[in-house]
Amino acid sequence: MDKNVQGTNDYSTISKYSMVKQGYFNDEFISEFVSNSKYSRRAPIIHMGYYARAEIIEAILTQFLKHVGNSHTQIISCGAGYDTTYFRLKKNLQEDFSLTYYEVDFIEVISRKTECIRRSKILSSILGLSNDDFFSTDVNSCTAGIHSQGYHLVGGDLRCQNDIESVLSSAGISWAAPTLLLAECSITYMDESSSTKLIEWASTKFPHATFVTFEQICPDDGFGHVMKHHFESLGSPLLSLNKYPDFDLQIRRYKEHVLNDLWQLSIQQRIFNQISNVSKNWPCARFSHSAVALMRCSLIITGGLNEILQPLRDIWRYDTEESSWKEVRVKGPQVLPRYSHTSAVTSDNKFLILLGGVNTHTTHQPGVCVINLLERKCYEYALPNQDPDRPIMLHNHTSELIEDSRLLVFGGGDNCFSFGTSFNPGIINMEISHLLH
Structure with a gap:
């Protein structure tokens, strides 16, 4: 031929x-x-x-x-x-x-x-x-x-x-x-x-x-x-x-x-190496997702937007020692689709916490999602009513989990064709210990 x-x-x-x-x-x-x-x-x-x-x-x-x-x-x-x-x-x-x-x-x-x-x-x-x-x-x-x-x-x-x-x-x-x-x-x-x-x-x-x-x-x-x-x-x-x-x-x-690529950085050598996709079990290409380390040899990514701009709700775990992906499936109520959110894992590696983000639903917007990684159960919590004088928009922000009890939120905000760009004022201290049960 x-x-x-x-x-x-x-x-x-x-x-x-x-x-x-x-x-x-x-x-x-x-x-x-x-x-x-x-x-x-x-x-x-x-x-x-x-x-x-x-x-x-x-x-x-x-x-x-x-x-x-x-x-x-x-x-x-x-x-x-x-x-x-x-x-x-x-x-x-x-x-x-x-x-x-x-x-x-x-x-x-x-x-x-x-x-x-x-x-x-x-x-x-x-x-x-x-x-x-x-x-x-x-x-x-x-x-x-x-x-x-x-x-x-x-x-x-x-x-x-x-x-x-x-x-x-x-x-x-x-x-x-x-x-x-x-x-x-x-x-x-x-x-x-x-x-x-x-x-x-x-x-x-x-x-x-x-x-x-x-x-x-x-x-x-x-x-x-x-x-x-x-x-x-x-x-x-x-x-x-x-x-x-x-x-x-x-x-x-x-x-x-x-x-749809994955790269690993060697901190000591300061060299990026691409991880080959050798398995069909591989998350789809995405952006505006969140990634967080789990223990010393795992990475968890959640949500994001796919190539046709649809918000995703899936959870994937990457094992750095085996160079393999595995989807984390939860029982019962599913995770809300979301992108531009942040994530954290508790010190005992039991809970994965997703904070904020947005999706295309008119009503069910993301608040705080708690996922029990041991029981594979998901709990979605809405944000409390907003203070009109200090509204917060948990979109494109940064967050840090402190002592497995509270989240500190830095920056973030949103923009609109009519009012322009608005940023969250100051640092937000969010108590979440009562959600971890």
């Missing part, structure tokens, strides 16, 4: 050339990758599709480069094929702009692209290379490709992240620099597991990354069925299409595998 997937590059390149030849888009370099013997004029509808695709990708890359400014920037084109984006960027960018462009594809594709660039005077000139500067074009050579100032053409299988990491490291990649990863109709041909691992790898290796993908969606209408059949007949089926068939699921896919 790999050969068939590589063949989509040839068809796509001819289609782009035909679109450019008819004046839809300005690309003076695409002709360097198309021989007259293989050229055939495409239909107008294909021209329109490739024109829209080219304009969209160019606009996104331009926006990204403008956003990062003059800092050293990287773009990694995953499954680049005969794409000419770098050459167009190189011509238009200012001399002092620091950009390094990496193109990754199968070694066979990279070898053929290397030969095209070697034969082209205009492309070689832009890269500042002569024939003596080119690496081997042998498909069995690990050095197949091109390495020049600001541009690296490297071979590797995107399904093997260790190999991709190795070739990028050899090419001088900076893992810390602002990086855009571009997958333009490429990872859609990868099996779902491999493409997901690529997304996770990108989020792990590049702390300042943007992932841009352009691929097919909507497989279940009439057009979608014809589209799926077409690619299946070519021997290059769209392997991730059924699991991520629409725009919302595509967004959710990237949020779940760029956001």
Whole structure:
């Protein structure tokens, strides 16, 4: 199937050339990758599709480069094929702009692209290379490709992240620099597991990354069925299409595998290490949750907002020695959904206390929640009636449990489009010993 997937590059390149030849888009370099013997004029509808695709990708890359400014920037084109984006960027960018462009594809594709660039005077000139500067074009050579100032053409299988990491490291990649990863109709041909691992790898290796993908969606209408059949007949089926068939699921896919991470800080070494997700028993991605230490080897997180901004009510315990998560389920009345709250654990590790937060319910707003961790029972208590002269809003505050009997609350407040931002005045001393029974 790999050969068939590589063949989509040839068809796509001819289609782009035909679109450019008819004046839809300005690309003076695409002709360097198309021989007259293989050229055939495409239909107008294909021209329109490739024109829209080219304009969209160019606009996104331009926006990204403008956003990062003059800092050293990287773009990694995953499954680049005969794409000419770098050459167009190189011509238009200012001399002092620091950009390094990496193109990754199968070694066979990279070898053929290397030969095209070697034969082209205009492309070689832009890269500042002569024939003596080119690496081997042998498909069995690990050095197949091109390495020049600001541009690296490297071979590797995107399904093997260790190999991709190795070739990028050899090419001088900076893992810390602002990086855009571009997958333009490429990872859609990868099996779902491999493409997901690529997304996770990108989020792990590049702390300042943007992932841009352009691929097919909507497989279940009439057009979608014809589209799926077409690619299946070519021997290059769209392997991730059924699991991520629409725009919302595509967004959710990237949020779940760029956001749902866990890091552990070594206080002595001052080094963060990412904890790998090796189990399906793992809390969903969230923010505005609360975390508190339990004993010396556990962490408890509660609530928060998920990727579609729904308040959560679940409780998870992380064991630092076993590197594993386990959901804490309570009996009887359930915990109210909440976010922007605080949490504490009593010194005997018996009670977990959740203070404040908010949710989207019109009536049942969080007050104080006491969870008996031994009996797995939950008790929700409403806050007392507010003093009109000293109202408190337990949202985005900080709290500290003192002698297992009272909570000291610092800061917090809220904001509204009409009255602006309001902060809690002073320190709040809240007696809770009578709630711990």
